[in-house]
Amino acid sequence: MIDPITLITALIATSTPILLAAIGELVVEKSGVLNLGVEGMMIIGAVCGFMVAVGTGSPWLGFVAGMAGATALSLVFAFLTQVLLSNQVATGLALTLFGLGLAALLGEPYAGIIPPPTSDVFPQAMHAIPVIGPILLSHDIIIYLSVALVAATWFVLKHTRVGLILRAVGENHDAAHALGYKVVRIRVLAIMFGGACAGLGGAYLSLVRVPSWTEGMTVGAGWIALAIVVFASWKPWRALIGAYLFGGIAALQLRLQAAEIGVPVALLDASPYLVTIIVLVVISSDRSRAALNAPAALGRVFHATS
Amino acid sequence: MTKFTKLLATAAVAVGLALPAVAQEDPFQIGYVYVGPVGDYGWTWTHDQGRQAVEAAYGDRVETVYAENVPEGADAERVMTQMILGGADMILTTSFGYREATENVARQFPDVHFEHATGYLDDNSPSNVAVYSARFYEGRAVMGHIAGHMTESNIVGYIASYPIPEVIRGINSAFIHARQVNPDVEFRVVWAYTWFDPAVEADAAQALLDAGADVILQHTDSTAPMTVLAAAGAYGFGQASDMIQFAPAPRISSIMDQWGDYYVRRVGEAMDGTWAQSNTWEGIADGMVGIGEMTDAIPAEVRASATALRDAIAAGTYQPFTGPINRQDGSVWLAAGETADDLTLATLRFYVEGLTGDIPN
Numbered sequence: 001m002i003d004p005i006t007l008i009t010a011l012i013a014t015s016t017p018i019l020l021a022a023i024g025e026l027v028v029e030k031s032g033v034l035n036l037g038v039e040g041m042m043i044i045g046a047v048c049g050f051m052v053a054v055g056t057g058s059p060w061l062g063f064v065a066g067m068a069g070a071t072a073l074s075l076v077f078a079f080l081t082q083v084l085l086s087n088q089v090a091t092g093l094a095l096t097l098f099g100l101g102l103a104a105l106l107g108e109p110y111a112g113i114i115p116p117p118t119s120d121v122f123p124q125a126m127h128a129i130p131v132i133g134p135i136l137l138s139h140d141i142i143i144y145l146s147v148a149l150v151a152a153t154w155f156v157l158k159h160t161r162v163g164l165i166l167r168a169v170g171e172n173h174d175a176a177h178a179l180g181y182k183v184v185r186i187r188v189l190a191i192m193f194g195g196a197c198a199g200l201g202g203a204y205l206s207l208v209r210v211p212s213w214t215e216g217m218t219v220g221a222g223w224i225a226l227a228i229v230v231f232a233s234w235k236p237w238r239a240l241i242g243a244y245l246f247g248g249i250a251a252l253q254l255r256l257q258a259a260e261i262g263v264p265v266a267l268l269d270a271s272p273y274l275v276t277i278i279v280l281v282v283i284s285s286d287r288s289r290a291a292l293n294a295p296a297a298l299g300r301v302f303h304a305t306s
Numbered sequence: 307m308t309k310f311t312k313l314l315a316t317a318a319v320a321v322g323l324a325l326p327a328v329a330q331e332d333p334f335q336i337g338y339v340y341v342g343p344v345g346d347y348g349w350t351w352t353h354d355q356g357r358q359a360v361e362a363a364y365g366d367r368v369e370t371v372y373a374e375n376v377p378e379g380a381d382a383e384r385v386m387t388q389m390i391l392g393g394a395d396m397i398l399t400t401s402f403g404y405r406e407a408t409e410n411v412a413r414q415f416p417d418v419h420f421e422h423a424t425g426y427l428d429d430n431s432p433s434n435v436a437v438y439s440a441r442f443y444e445g446r447a448v449m450g451h452i453a454g455h456m457t458e459s460n461i462v463g464y465i466a467s468y469p470i471p472e473v474i475r476g477i478n479s480a481f482i483h484a485r486q487v488n489p490d491v492e493f494r495v496v497w498a499y500t501w502f503d504p505a506v507e508a509d510a511a512q513a514l515l516d517a518g519a520d521v522i523l524q525h526t527d528s529t530a531p532m533t534v535l536a537a538a539g540a541y542g543f544g545q546a547s548d549m550i551q552f553a554p555a556p557r558i559s560s561i562m563d564q565w566g567d568y569y570v571r572r573v574g575e576a577m578d579g580t581w582a583q584s585n586t587w588e589g590i591a592d593g594m595v596g597i598g599e600m601t602d603a604i605p606a607e608v609r610a611s612a613t614a615l616r617d618a619i620a621a622g623t624y625q626p627f628t629g630p631i632n633r634q635d636g637s638v639w640l641a642a643g644e645t646a647d648d649l650t651l652a653t654l655r656f657y658v659e660g661l662t663g664d665i666p667n
Contacts, residue, residue, distance in 0.1 A: 007516075010512055010513070017505075104345065112529060112549070112551045209505060210508050210530045212532075214504045215344075215345035216342075216375065216502075217505070217528075219505065254498075254509055258496050258514050262664060264666075
């Protein structure tokens with residue numbers, strides 16, 4: 001039978017890259033910007049993190065480099081969409097293409113290399129504590145960081161002035177501008193945050209979860225992160241649930257197969273997507289836009305007239 | 307996602323085809339269509355090694371172009387057509403799913419030679435299409451033999467890609483030879499439904515380890531399972547490429563695809579006008595399937611018996627599917643001494659007796 005403890009442990013590791021990317025994109029979208037380049041930023045994070053971790057022998061520098069690399073890429077997006085006022089959808093797609101290609105080029109000499117291991121936070125002895133040991137105490141710091149990041153994002157968006165301003169910019173950029181807020185500056189910062197989160201998620205993929213560099217290794221994780229933001233209806237804790245749901249079903253279906261329990265694999269594989277569609281149908285069946293919770297200015301170009 | 311990879315592929319072709327235009331005295335042009343990236347260190351990488359072998363063998367007389375990450379389907383037709391309009395004299399498509407696209411384009415360009423990997427021919431196949439594949443199941447037999455000896459938990463994990471005859475053949479072959487040396491061994495098969503997705507492959511390896519497996523075979527293309535096995539102290543086998551960087555453990559041997567000799571031979575035939583339609587299925591004996599170095603992690607006597615098995619297959623004195631073998635439901639498939647013919651093997655869709663799971667539809 002399936003051991004629920006190893007399942008939960010695996011689920012958390014499986015979900016973390018998607019969760020990190022999703023929480024970053026959530027903040028970006030809350031500021032009214034739709035960045036479809038998550039996949040590209042993730043893979044740049046994966047390759048930059050891998051190169052630096054292998055070069056220096058330190059996974060921590062690798063994580064920082066992954067964040068820096070993806071942030072740099074997100075600045076390209078920020079410049080094009082916020083300064084040159086290009087179309088956000090097209091620019092985001094282009095960013096993904098560019099990121100995938102650039103990562104393949106950069107990572108070519110790194111295929112087949114094993115990165116330095118990332119240590120766990122708590123000593124090995126504590127992993128042996130029944131139930132809570134493997135589930136809560138057996139992880140590396142990035143996993144704890146990802147949950148802390150969700151909490152912090154929730155707190156900042158909901159309970160601080162910074163969050164209020166960010167939301168104001170995302171709901172109505174003209175009004176925010178009239179109030180004297182620097183719409184473009186705030187959005188650029190949000191885009192950079194999204195880039196750093198996606199980069200960290202990518203670096204986690206190449207340094208911890210897989211761990212090795214392979215061209216094209218994100219294989220759609222960035223797109224799932226985008227779907228989770230919608231699934232979560234732009235709420236941080238729901239993004240955590242959504243990411244763990246995706247990861248949980250992926251981990252569960254492999255274990256059901258390994259335990260030779262006869263379930264239709266294809267159906268389980270498709271179930272997170274089915275759940276997303278159902279959630280979307282339910283929340284959008286309410287006529288009011290508020291129920292959908294999408295930032296009102298999402299994807300719209302802001303051009304300061306005065 | 308497919309749309310973007312298509313764009314990438316098209317761009318790659320456009321760039322690739324721009325280069326040959328400056329060449330002198332019209333070399334023979336060959337276009338490769340790849341299903342994955344050349345950097346996958348697995349399937350596509352081995353085909354690209356074959357492409358490089360062709361370049362090394364003929365130098366300036368040939369010119370090769372390739373397109374990576376080409377989706378199986380109509381997009382592949384466009385990529386091939388573009389290559390031919392750019393001057394390609396020969397097209398090699400390196401995945402089963404390109405079959406229809408390859409035949410469609412071949413009908414339009416009867417003067418171009420086509421080679422389709424892991425495909426099959428039927429009455430409607432155009433005469434300028436040849437198919438080729440390797441008898442990977444011969445290599446799987448040797449891997450299964452080693453796995454049967456090496457497992458201590460008596461559970462061997464198997465990361466499968468899609469439920470097609472080639473993959474099912476491999477599972478059966480590995481299982482039969484694991485059981486031969488270890489009557490208590492059981493296989494756990496996980497279908498990943500992908501040829502290449504490092505994260506899913508790593509998760510599948512972890513799921514199998516959690517289910518008790520201590521030796522894992524893979525029929526997917528990335529090295530991700532190896533890294534999981536390394537962390538857990540379990541054993542595995544290189545797939546498609548040697549994956550030697552994971553030796554001496556977890557990679558204790560490997561099954562290698564070696565296309566170079568075939569590609570060099572076929573390109574040579576095409577250039578001197580002797581190329582003809584053919585259906586090639588070669589194994590260890592012809593060098594299309596290679597068995598990678600068996601490391602010291604394997605006891606010496608097992609290395610010796612595995613080497614003997616490999617040599618017997620190469621010499622033709624032993625066929626991996628030799629009866630008595632029953633189907634999973636207990637009915638007789640091969641009587642004692644009987645061997646499976648190629649047609650049966652090419653269309654194999656059932657497990658042999660002793661395997662416990664079900665093949666998904």
